[in-house]
Amino acid sequence: MAMHPKKFGVWLFMVSVVMIFGALTSAYMVRQAEGNWLDFELPTMFWVTTGIILLSSATMHWAYLSVKKNNIETARVAISITAVLGVAFLVGQWMGWTQLVAAGIHLVGRDASAVSGSFLYVISGLHGLHVVSGVIFVLVVLVAIFRFKIHSKNLAQMEMCATYWHFLDGLWLYLFVFLLLYR
Amino acid sequence: MATTDIHIQHDVHHHDDHSHDEHHEGNFWTTYIFSQDHKTIAKQFLITGIFWALVGGTLSVIFRLQLGFPDMNLEWLKPILGGWITPEGKLDPEFYLALVTMHGTIMVFFVLTAGLSGTFSNFLIPLQVGARDMASGFLNMLSYWFFFLSSMVMLVSFFLETGPAAGGWTVYPPLSALPQAIKGSGMGMTLWLVSMALFIVSSLLGSINYITTVINMRTHGMSFTRLPLTIWAFFFTAIIGVLSFPVLFSAALLLIFDRSFGTSFYLSDIFIGGEALPHTGGSPILFQHLFWFLGHPEVYIVLLPALGISSEIIATNSRKPIFGYKAMIGSMLFIAILSFIVWAHHMFVTGMNPFLGSIFMLLTLIIAVPSAVKIFNYVTTLWKGNIRFTPGMLFSIGLVSFFLTGGITGIFLGNSAIDIQLHDTYFVVAHFHLVMGSASFFGMLAGIYHWFPKMFGRMMNAKLGYLHFWCTFIGVYLVFFPMHYIGIAGFPRRYYSWTNFETFSGFADLNMLVSIAAIVTLSAQFIFLFNFFYSMFRGRLAPANPWNATTLEWTTPRNPQHGNWPGEIPSVYRWPYDYSKPGAKDDFIPQTIPYSETPESNLPHENELIKLETSNGHGAIIVEGKH
Ligand code: HEM
Ligand SMILES: [Cu+2]
Numbered sequence: 001m002a003m004h005p006k007k008f009g010v011w012l013f014m015v016s017v018v019m020i021f022g023a024l025t026s027a028y029m030v031r032q033a034e035g036n037w038l039d040f041e042l043p044t045m046f047w048v049t050t051g052i053i054l055l056s057s058a059t060m061h062w063a064y065l066s067v068k069k070n071n072i073e074t075a076r077v078a079i080s081i082t083a084v085l086g087v088a089f090l091v092g093q094w095m096g097w098t099q100l101v102a103a104g105i106h107l108v109g110r111d112a113s114a115v116s117g118s119f120l121y122v123i124s125g126l127h128g129l130h131v132v133s134g135v136i137f138v139l140v141v142l143v144a145i146f147r148f149k150i151h152s153k154n155l156a157q158m159e160m161c162a163t164y165w166h167f168l169d170g171l172w173l174y175l176f177v178f179l180l181l182y183r
Numbered sequence: 184m185a186t187t188d189i190h191i192q193h194d195v196h197h198h199d200d201h202s203h204d205e206h207h208e209g210n211f212w213t214t215y216i217f218s219q220d221h222k223t224i225a226k227q228f229l230i231t232g233i234f235w236a237l238v239g240g241t242l243s244v245i246f247r248l249q250l251g252f253p254d255m256n257l258e259w260l261k262p263i264l265g266g267w268i269t270p271e272g273k274l275d276p277e278f279y280l281a282l283v284t285m286h287g288t289i290m291v292f293f294v295l296t297a298g299l300s301g302t303f304s305n306f307l308i309p310l311q312v313g314a315r316d317m318a319s320g321f322l323n324m325l326s327y328w329f330f331f332l333s334s335m336v337m338l339v340s341f342f343l344e345t346g347p348a349a350g351g352w353t354v355y356p357p358l359s360a361l362p363q364a365i366k367g368s369g370m371g372m373t374l375w376l377v378s379m380a381l382f383i384v385s386s387l388l389g390s391i392n393y394i395t396t397v398i399n400m401r402t403h404g405m406s407f408t409r410l411p412l413t414i415w416a417f418f419f420t421a422i423i424g425v426l427s428f429p430v431l432f433s434a435a436l437l438l439i440f441d442r443s444f445g446t447s448f449y450l451s452d453i454f455i456g457g458e459a460l461p462h463t464g465g466s467p468i469l470f471q472h473l474f475w476f477l478g479h480p481e482v483y484i485v486l487l488p489a490l491g492i493s494s495e496i497i498a499t500n501s502r503k504p505i506f507g508y509k510a511m512i513g514s515m516l517f518i519a520i521l522s523f524i525v526w527a528h529h530m531f532v533t534g535m536n537p538f539l540g541s542i543f544m545l546l547t548l549i550i551a552v553p554s555a556v557k558i559f560n561y562v563t564t565l566w567k568g569n570i571r572f573t574p575g576m577l578f579s580i581g582l583v584s585f586f587l588t589g590g591i592t593g594i595f596l597g598n599s600a601i602d603i604q605l606h607d608t609y610f611v612v613a614h615f616h617l618v619m620g621s622a623s624f625f626g627m628l629a630g631i632y633h634w635f636p637k638m639f640g641r642m643m644n645a646k647l648g649y650l651h652f653w654c655t656f657i658g659v660y661l662v663f664f665p666m667h668y669i670g671i672a673g674f675p676r677r678y679y680s681w682t683n684f685e686t687f688s689g690f691a692d693l694n695m696l697v698s699i700a701a702i703v704t705l706s707a708q709f710i711f712l713f714n715f716f717y718s719m720f721r722g723r724l725a726p727a728n729p730w731n732a733t734t735l736e737w738t739t740p741r742n743p744q745h746g747n748w749p750g751e752i753p754s755v756y757r758w759p760y761d762y763s764k765p766g767a768k769d770d771f772i773p774q775t776i777p778y779s780e781t782p783e784s785n786l787p788h789e790n791e792l793i794k795l796e797t798s799n800g801h802g803a804i805i806v807e808g809k810h
Contacts, residue, residue: 005318005399012391016429023433023476027448027469036464108445112464118446122437 010160014167017130021171024126025178028119032182038113039183040120042176043099049092050176053131056085057169060138063145064162070152072145079142082165086135093128097121120179127168127175134168137161217328219320220745224327225306226638229631231334232298233712236624239289240705244698246282249274251698253682253691267346279679280349281367287352288337288375292382295485295623297330300386300424303488303630304393304417306638310736311411313402313753315746318395322388329385333378340374348375351677353474356449356467360441363455372442376435383428383435390421390428397421402735404755409774411734411759412498412505415512416491419519420484426523427480434473441465468533475526482619483522487515489626490557490586493579495759496633497561499732500576501568502770504760507560514553521550531599532606540599547597554590558583569763569770573730574648575633581656582625589618592667607677610670613663621659628655628711635715636729640742641722647714651707658704665693733773734759756796757789 031037063078100106105117141161144150150158218224245264248255256272257264267278274282305323309316317323340347349367350359354375362369397410397418410418437448441462449470450462498505505511527535527543561583570576592614596602605611628651635643669690674681681687728737735755739747753775761772767784778785779793 005395008395008399009318009322009391012394012425013387016387016391016425019426019429020433023430023473024437027433027437027473030469030472031448031466034466107440108447110461110463112447112451115447115464118440118448122440122446126436 004156007156007160007163010163014164017167017171020126021123021175024119024123025175028123028178029182031115031119036112038105038109038111038116040100040105040116041103042179042183043096043103045092045096045099046124046176049089049096050172052085052089052092053169053172056082056089057166059085060162060165064158067145067150067158068152068155072148072151075145075150076142079138079145083135083138083142086131086138086165090128090131090135093124093131096124116183123175123179127172130171131168134165137164217324219316219324221305221309221317221320221323222638222743222747224323225302227327228297228301228305228330229638231331232294232302232627233715235289235293235298235334237708237712239286239294240708242282242286242289244702244705245274246279246286247698247701249279249679250681251695251701253680274679276679277349277366278346280351280365280677281346281371283677284349284351284354284367285337285341285347288348290620291352291481291485292379293330293334293337295620295627296386296481297382299485299488299623299627299630300393300417300420301327301330301389302627303413303492303634304389304421306634307413307736308393308396308417309400310637310739310743310747311414311734312397312400312405313735313755314396314400315748315752317392318400319392323392326385326388326392329381329388333381333385336374336378336381340371340378343370343374345369345371347371353471353478354438355474356438356441356470357453360438360450361453361455361460362442376439376442379435380432383432386424386428390424393417393421394425402752402755408509409755409758412494412508412511413488413491416487416494416515419515420487423480423484423487423519423522427477427484430473431477431481434470434477437473438470468530471530471533472526475529476523478529479526480519480522482615483518485619485623486586486626487518489582489623489629490515492626492630492633493561493582495734496575496579496629497564497583498760498762499633499730500571500573500579501565502571502762503564503568504762505560506563506566507556508758508760510556511560514556517553518550521546521553525550528597528599528602531602537599544597544599548594550597551590551594554586558587558590571730573632574643574645574652575629575730577649577652577656578625578629578632581652582622582629584656585617585622585625585659589614589616589622593618604673605670607675608670609666609674609676612676613666613670616663616666617659621663625655631715633730634736635718635722636725637736637739637743639719639722640725641718641720642725642729643718643722644714647710651710651714654707654710655704658700658707661700662697662704665697669693731769731771733761733771735774738773738775756792 059078059082063075063082066072066075066078100117100120105120106114107118107121108114109117138161141150141158144157213219215223218227245260248257257268257274258272261268264274264278267275269275305317308314337347345366347367348354348359348371349365350372354372358364359368359372362372397414401410437446440446441448441450445461447462447465449467450460450465451467453460453462494505494511525543525547527539528547531540531543565580592610596605596611596614632643632648635641669687672686672690674687674690682691725741727741730737735753738753740749755774756777757772757774759774761767761774761784763770764772764784767781772781772784777793777796778789779796782790785793
């Protein structure tokens with residue numbers, strides 16, 4: 001059962017993040033069950049960002065494997081792509097929001113059913129904030145790789161970063177599917 | 184009896200050990216202020232907790248003055264409260280609500296969560312599981328400083344023109360969401376939310392550290408079944424915290440959006456001064472669901488550490504093994520699980536579907552079972568024990584008493600039909616102050632008396648401890664017992680004034696009694712304060728193991744330095760409750776004594792374990808895994 005304490009800490013942190021989003025999505029369902037709910041289409045951009053974040057998970061894994069095999073050159077490329085994709089995801093989410101606004105769905109609405117839009121913004125926004133923290137973590141690891149601080153003998157930080165990144169990916173998939181199913 | 188993998192922590196700890204060495208000669212700032220040592224952080228939590236307990240207690244005495252002596256002229260409080268005393272010498276009604284709110288918030292979160300878990304989880308986990316420090320000293324330090332920041336923000340809110348938050352510690356919207364509703368819902372409420380957000384961060388950092396340390400950093404031989412019950416209790420508490428505080432965060436986040444960005448998660452159809460507010464479509468009940476999903480587990484976050492502390496103290500001072508060690512763990516686990524599925528018992532009168540209400544009623548009443556198991560085990564541990572009435576022991580027994588008297592009223596409240604009468608009356612106030620407030624508070628005091636020698640290397644004065652105990656014990660019952668009667672009569676909580684109601688004016692003397700008792704009880708705490716600070720510098724020097732206890736912390740030097748043990752961390756060979764073992768030389772056998780050294784008292788299966796003790800270099804039992 002014992003493992004690297006810091007890695008274990010990352011797992012516990014992810015548990016608490018799951019609880020935050022678990023709470024928000026259950027609140028969403030409770031409110032929706034009360035009726036008076038605005039049906040919405042998810043912006044097309046969200047499909048694109050879903051693709052982007054999935055891809056970034058793949059490049060993250062690529063970076064991880066390269067580091068493990070001490071292919072530092074490849075790892076540099078892979079981790080850089082991951083960082084770029086992370087930023088691209090955030091930009092894409094922003095564009096998704098502008099699509100929502102164009103479709104007349106705002107954070108604040110004058111109508112009793114507008115709260116569905118509020119939920120949409122808060123949930124995706126809070127996930128975005130977590131991705132910001134993930135990108136920062138990726139950048140830290142990126143710098144460490146470029147400085148040869150991370151290699152096959154010193155993987156802990158890389159592993160924690162990869163775990164967190166895949167988690168953020170999985171979390172978005174959950175939220176995306178949830179929002180698709182419970183519009 | 185195989186334990187989990189024991190080698191790993193060596194590998195893991197390699198780096199940390201290096202940094203330990205570098206840290207040794209820290210300056211004043213790194214030693215006392217930005218310390219990463221778990222013992223110092225524990226003391227920081229303790230001192231901050233004591234500060235808040237004084238503030239919280241003083242607030243309660245001020246509003247008790249209003250309740251007990253409604254006609255009293257409070258002009259003399261003007262120097263402290265300024266504008267909150269009206270020109271007629273009365274307490275401002277809105278400030279009364281702020282006082283109640285701040286009292287609850289401070290006591291529940293700052294004193295009994297941060298002050299209790301922060302102090303004892305930090306202090307005892309590394310010492311009792313045999314670790315040099317917490318898994319991450321840095322995050323641990325952050326945990327304290329987030330708490331400190333959170334405290335500062337809350338403190339600042341007292342000095343606002345509009346006063347601190349005033350919507351109750353449960354901050355139900357719409358009252359808390361609309362700045363127009365009440366003065367306290369303005370800036371005070373904003374600061375409340377900021378402070379709580381910081382508090383949640385602090386609590387999560389702490390909990391993550393506690394869980395990680397317990398799971399990964401136990402010394403050789405310290406299997407889960409050899410952990411003292413204190414550690415089990417802190418462990419469950421931390422797990423509950425990790426699962427429930429994020430939900431409070433979500434609840435608060437949506438409230439922040441409603442307050443500051445104009446959304447309507449919790450707000451709908453509200454008219455103020457005849458004008459309809461733009462908010463529409465929200466549900467205030469949603470907030471209650473989210474809040475109590477944290478709120479009910481939170482009461483166990485407050486209580487479980489106190490129960491763990493008293494288990495340890497009662498076993499030690501009864502000179503008997505704790506009765507039902509596994510049952511104690513099992514009941515705590517069961518309580519922890521149940522605590523997540525009973526939240527709606529706080530919401531029976533919100534118009535909830537009666538069928539749903541009866542499900543929550545059933546689940547709620549089941550909590551009585553593990554609670555009763557625990558009380559039974561405390562009593563059977565005491566039964567025919569060779570009891571030593573140390574101050575810590577008295578406070579632990581007091582805890583058992585409060586847990587019982589307060590828990591019984593929970594069964595009344597848990598009935599959804601009876602709760603219609605009792606909800607939001609002083610009966611609820613009596614219930615939770617006994618079972619949560621007083622019980623946990625006594626657990627905290629018991630812990631301080633018991634571990635003071637380890638914290639400060641000196642003994643507290645026992646005579647003053649007895650005086651403190653009896654004043655507080657009798658005082659608490661005088662304060663909260665009468666509230667049951669007042670509550671059954673329907674007297675509502677959080678009312679500034681009740682003298683206008685014919686039905687309630689008959690309770691004037693009872694209320695006066697309660698208020699006088701509250702003042703006396705608060706004053707008695709100064710005996711403790713004196714004892715605490717005086718003993719810190721002038722107390723009798725503590726022997727290495729003042730209570731003849733078995734656990735690991737008493738094998739450290741009188742004033743353990745950073746790293747806790749000067750040499751190797753001791754290995755553990757037995758459970759922590761070998762008190763008065765038949766045949767043994769002394770009436771206690773420390774966890775560090777191998778069975779091979781105690782042939783006179785070993786049970787047959789323990790003799791079997793001797794082979795394993797010597798079969799590997801460390802003398803620890805079998806190691807699983809491929810390392
Ligand atoms: C047998 C076990 C228990 C049962 C059945 C029980 C039941 C209840 C019920 C039904 C209420 C809601 C009453 C109302 O608002 O109308 C309540 C309130 C409360 N209980 Fe318990 N309880 C139990 C044990 C505990 C314990 C162990 C604690 C704390 C350690 C606790 C702390 C509280 C608090 C803080 C409140 C009031 C919160 C508020 O409204 O401000 N209870 N309890
Ligand atoms: Cu409850």
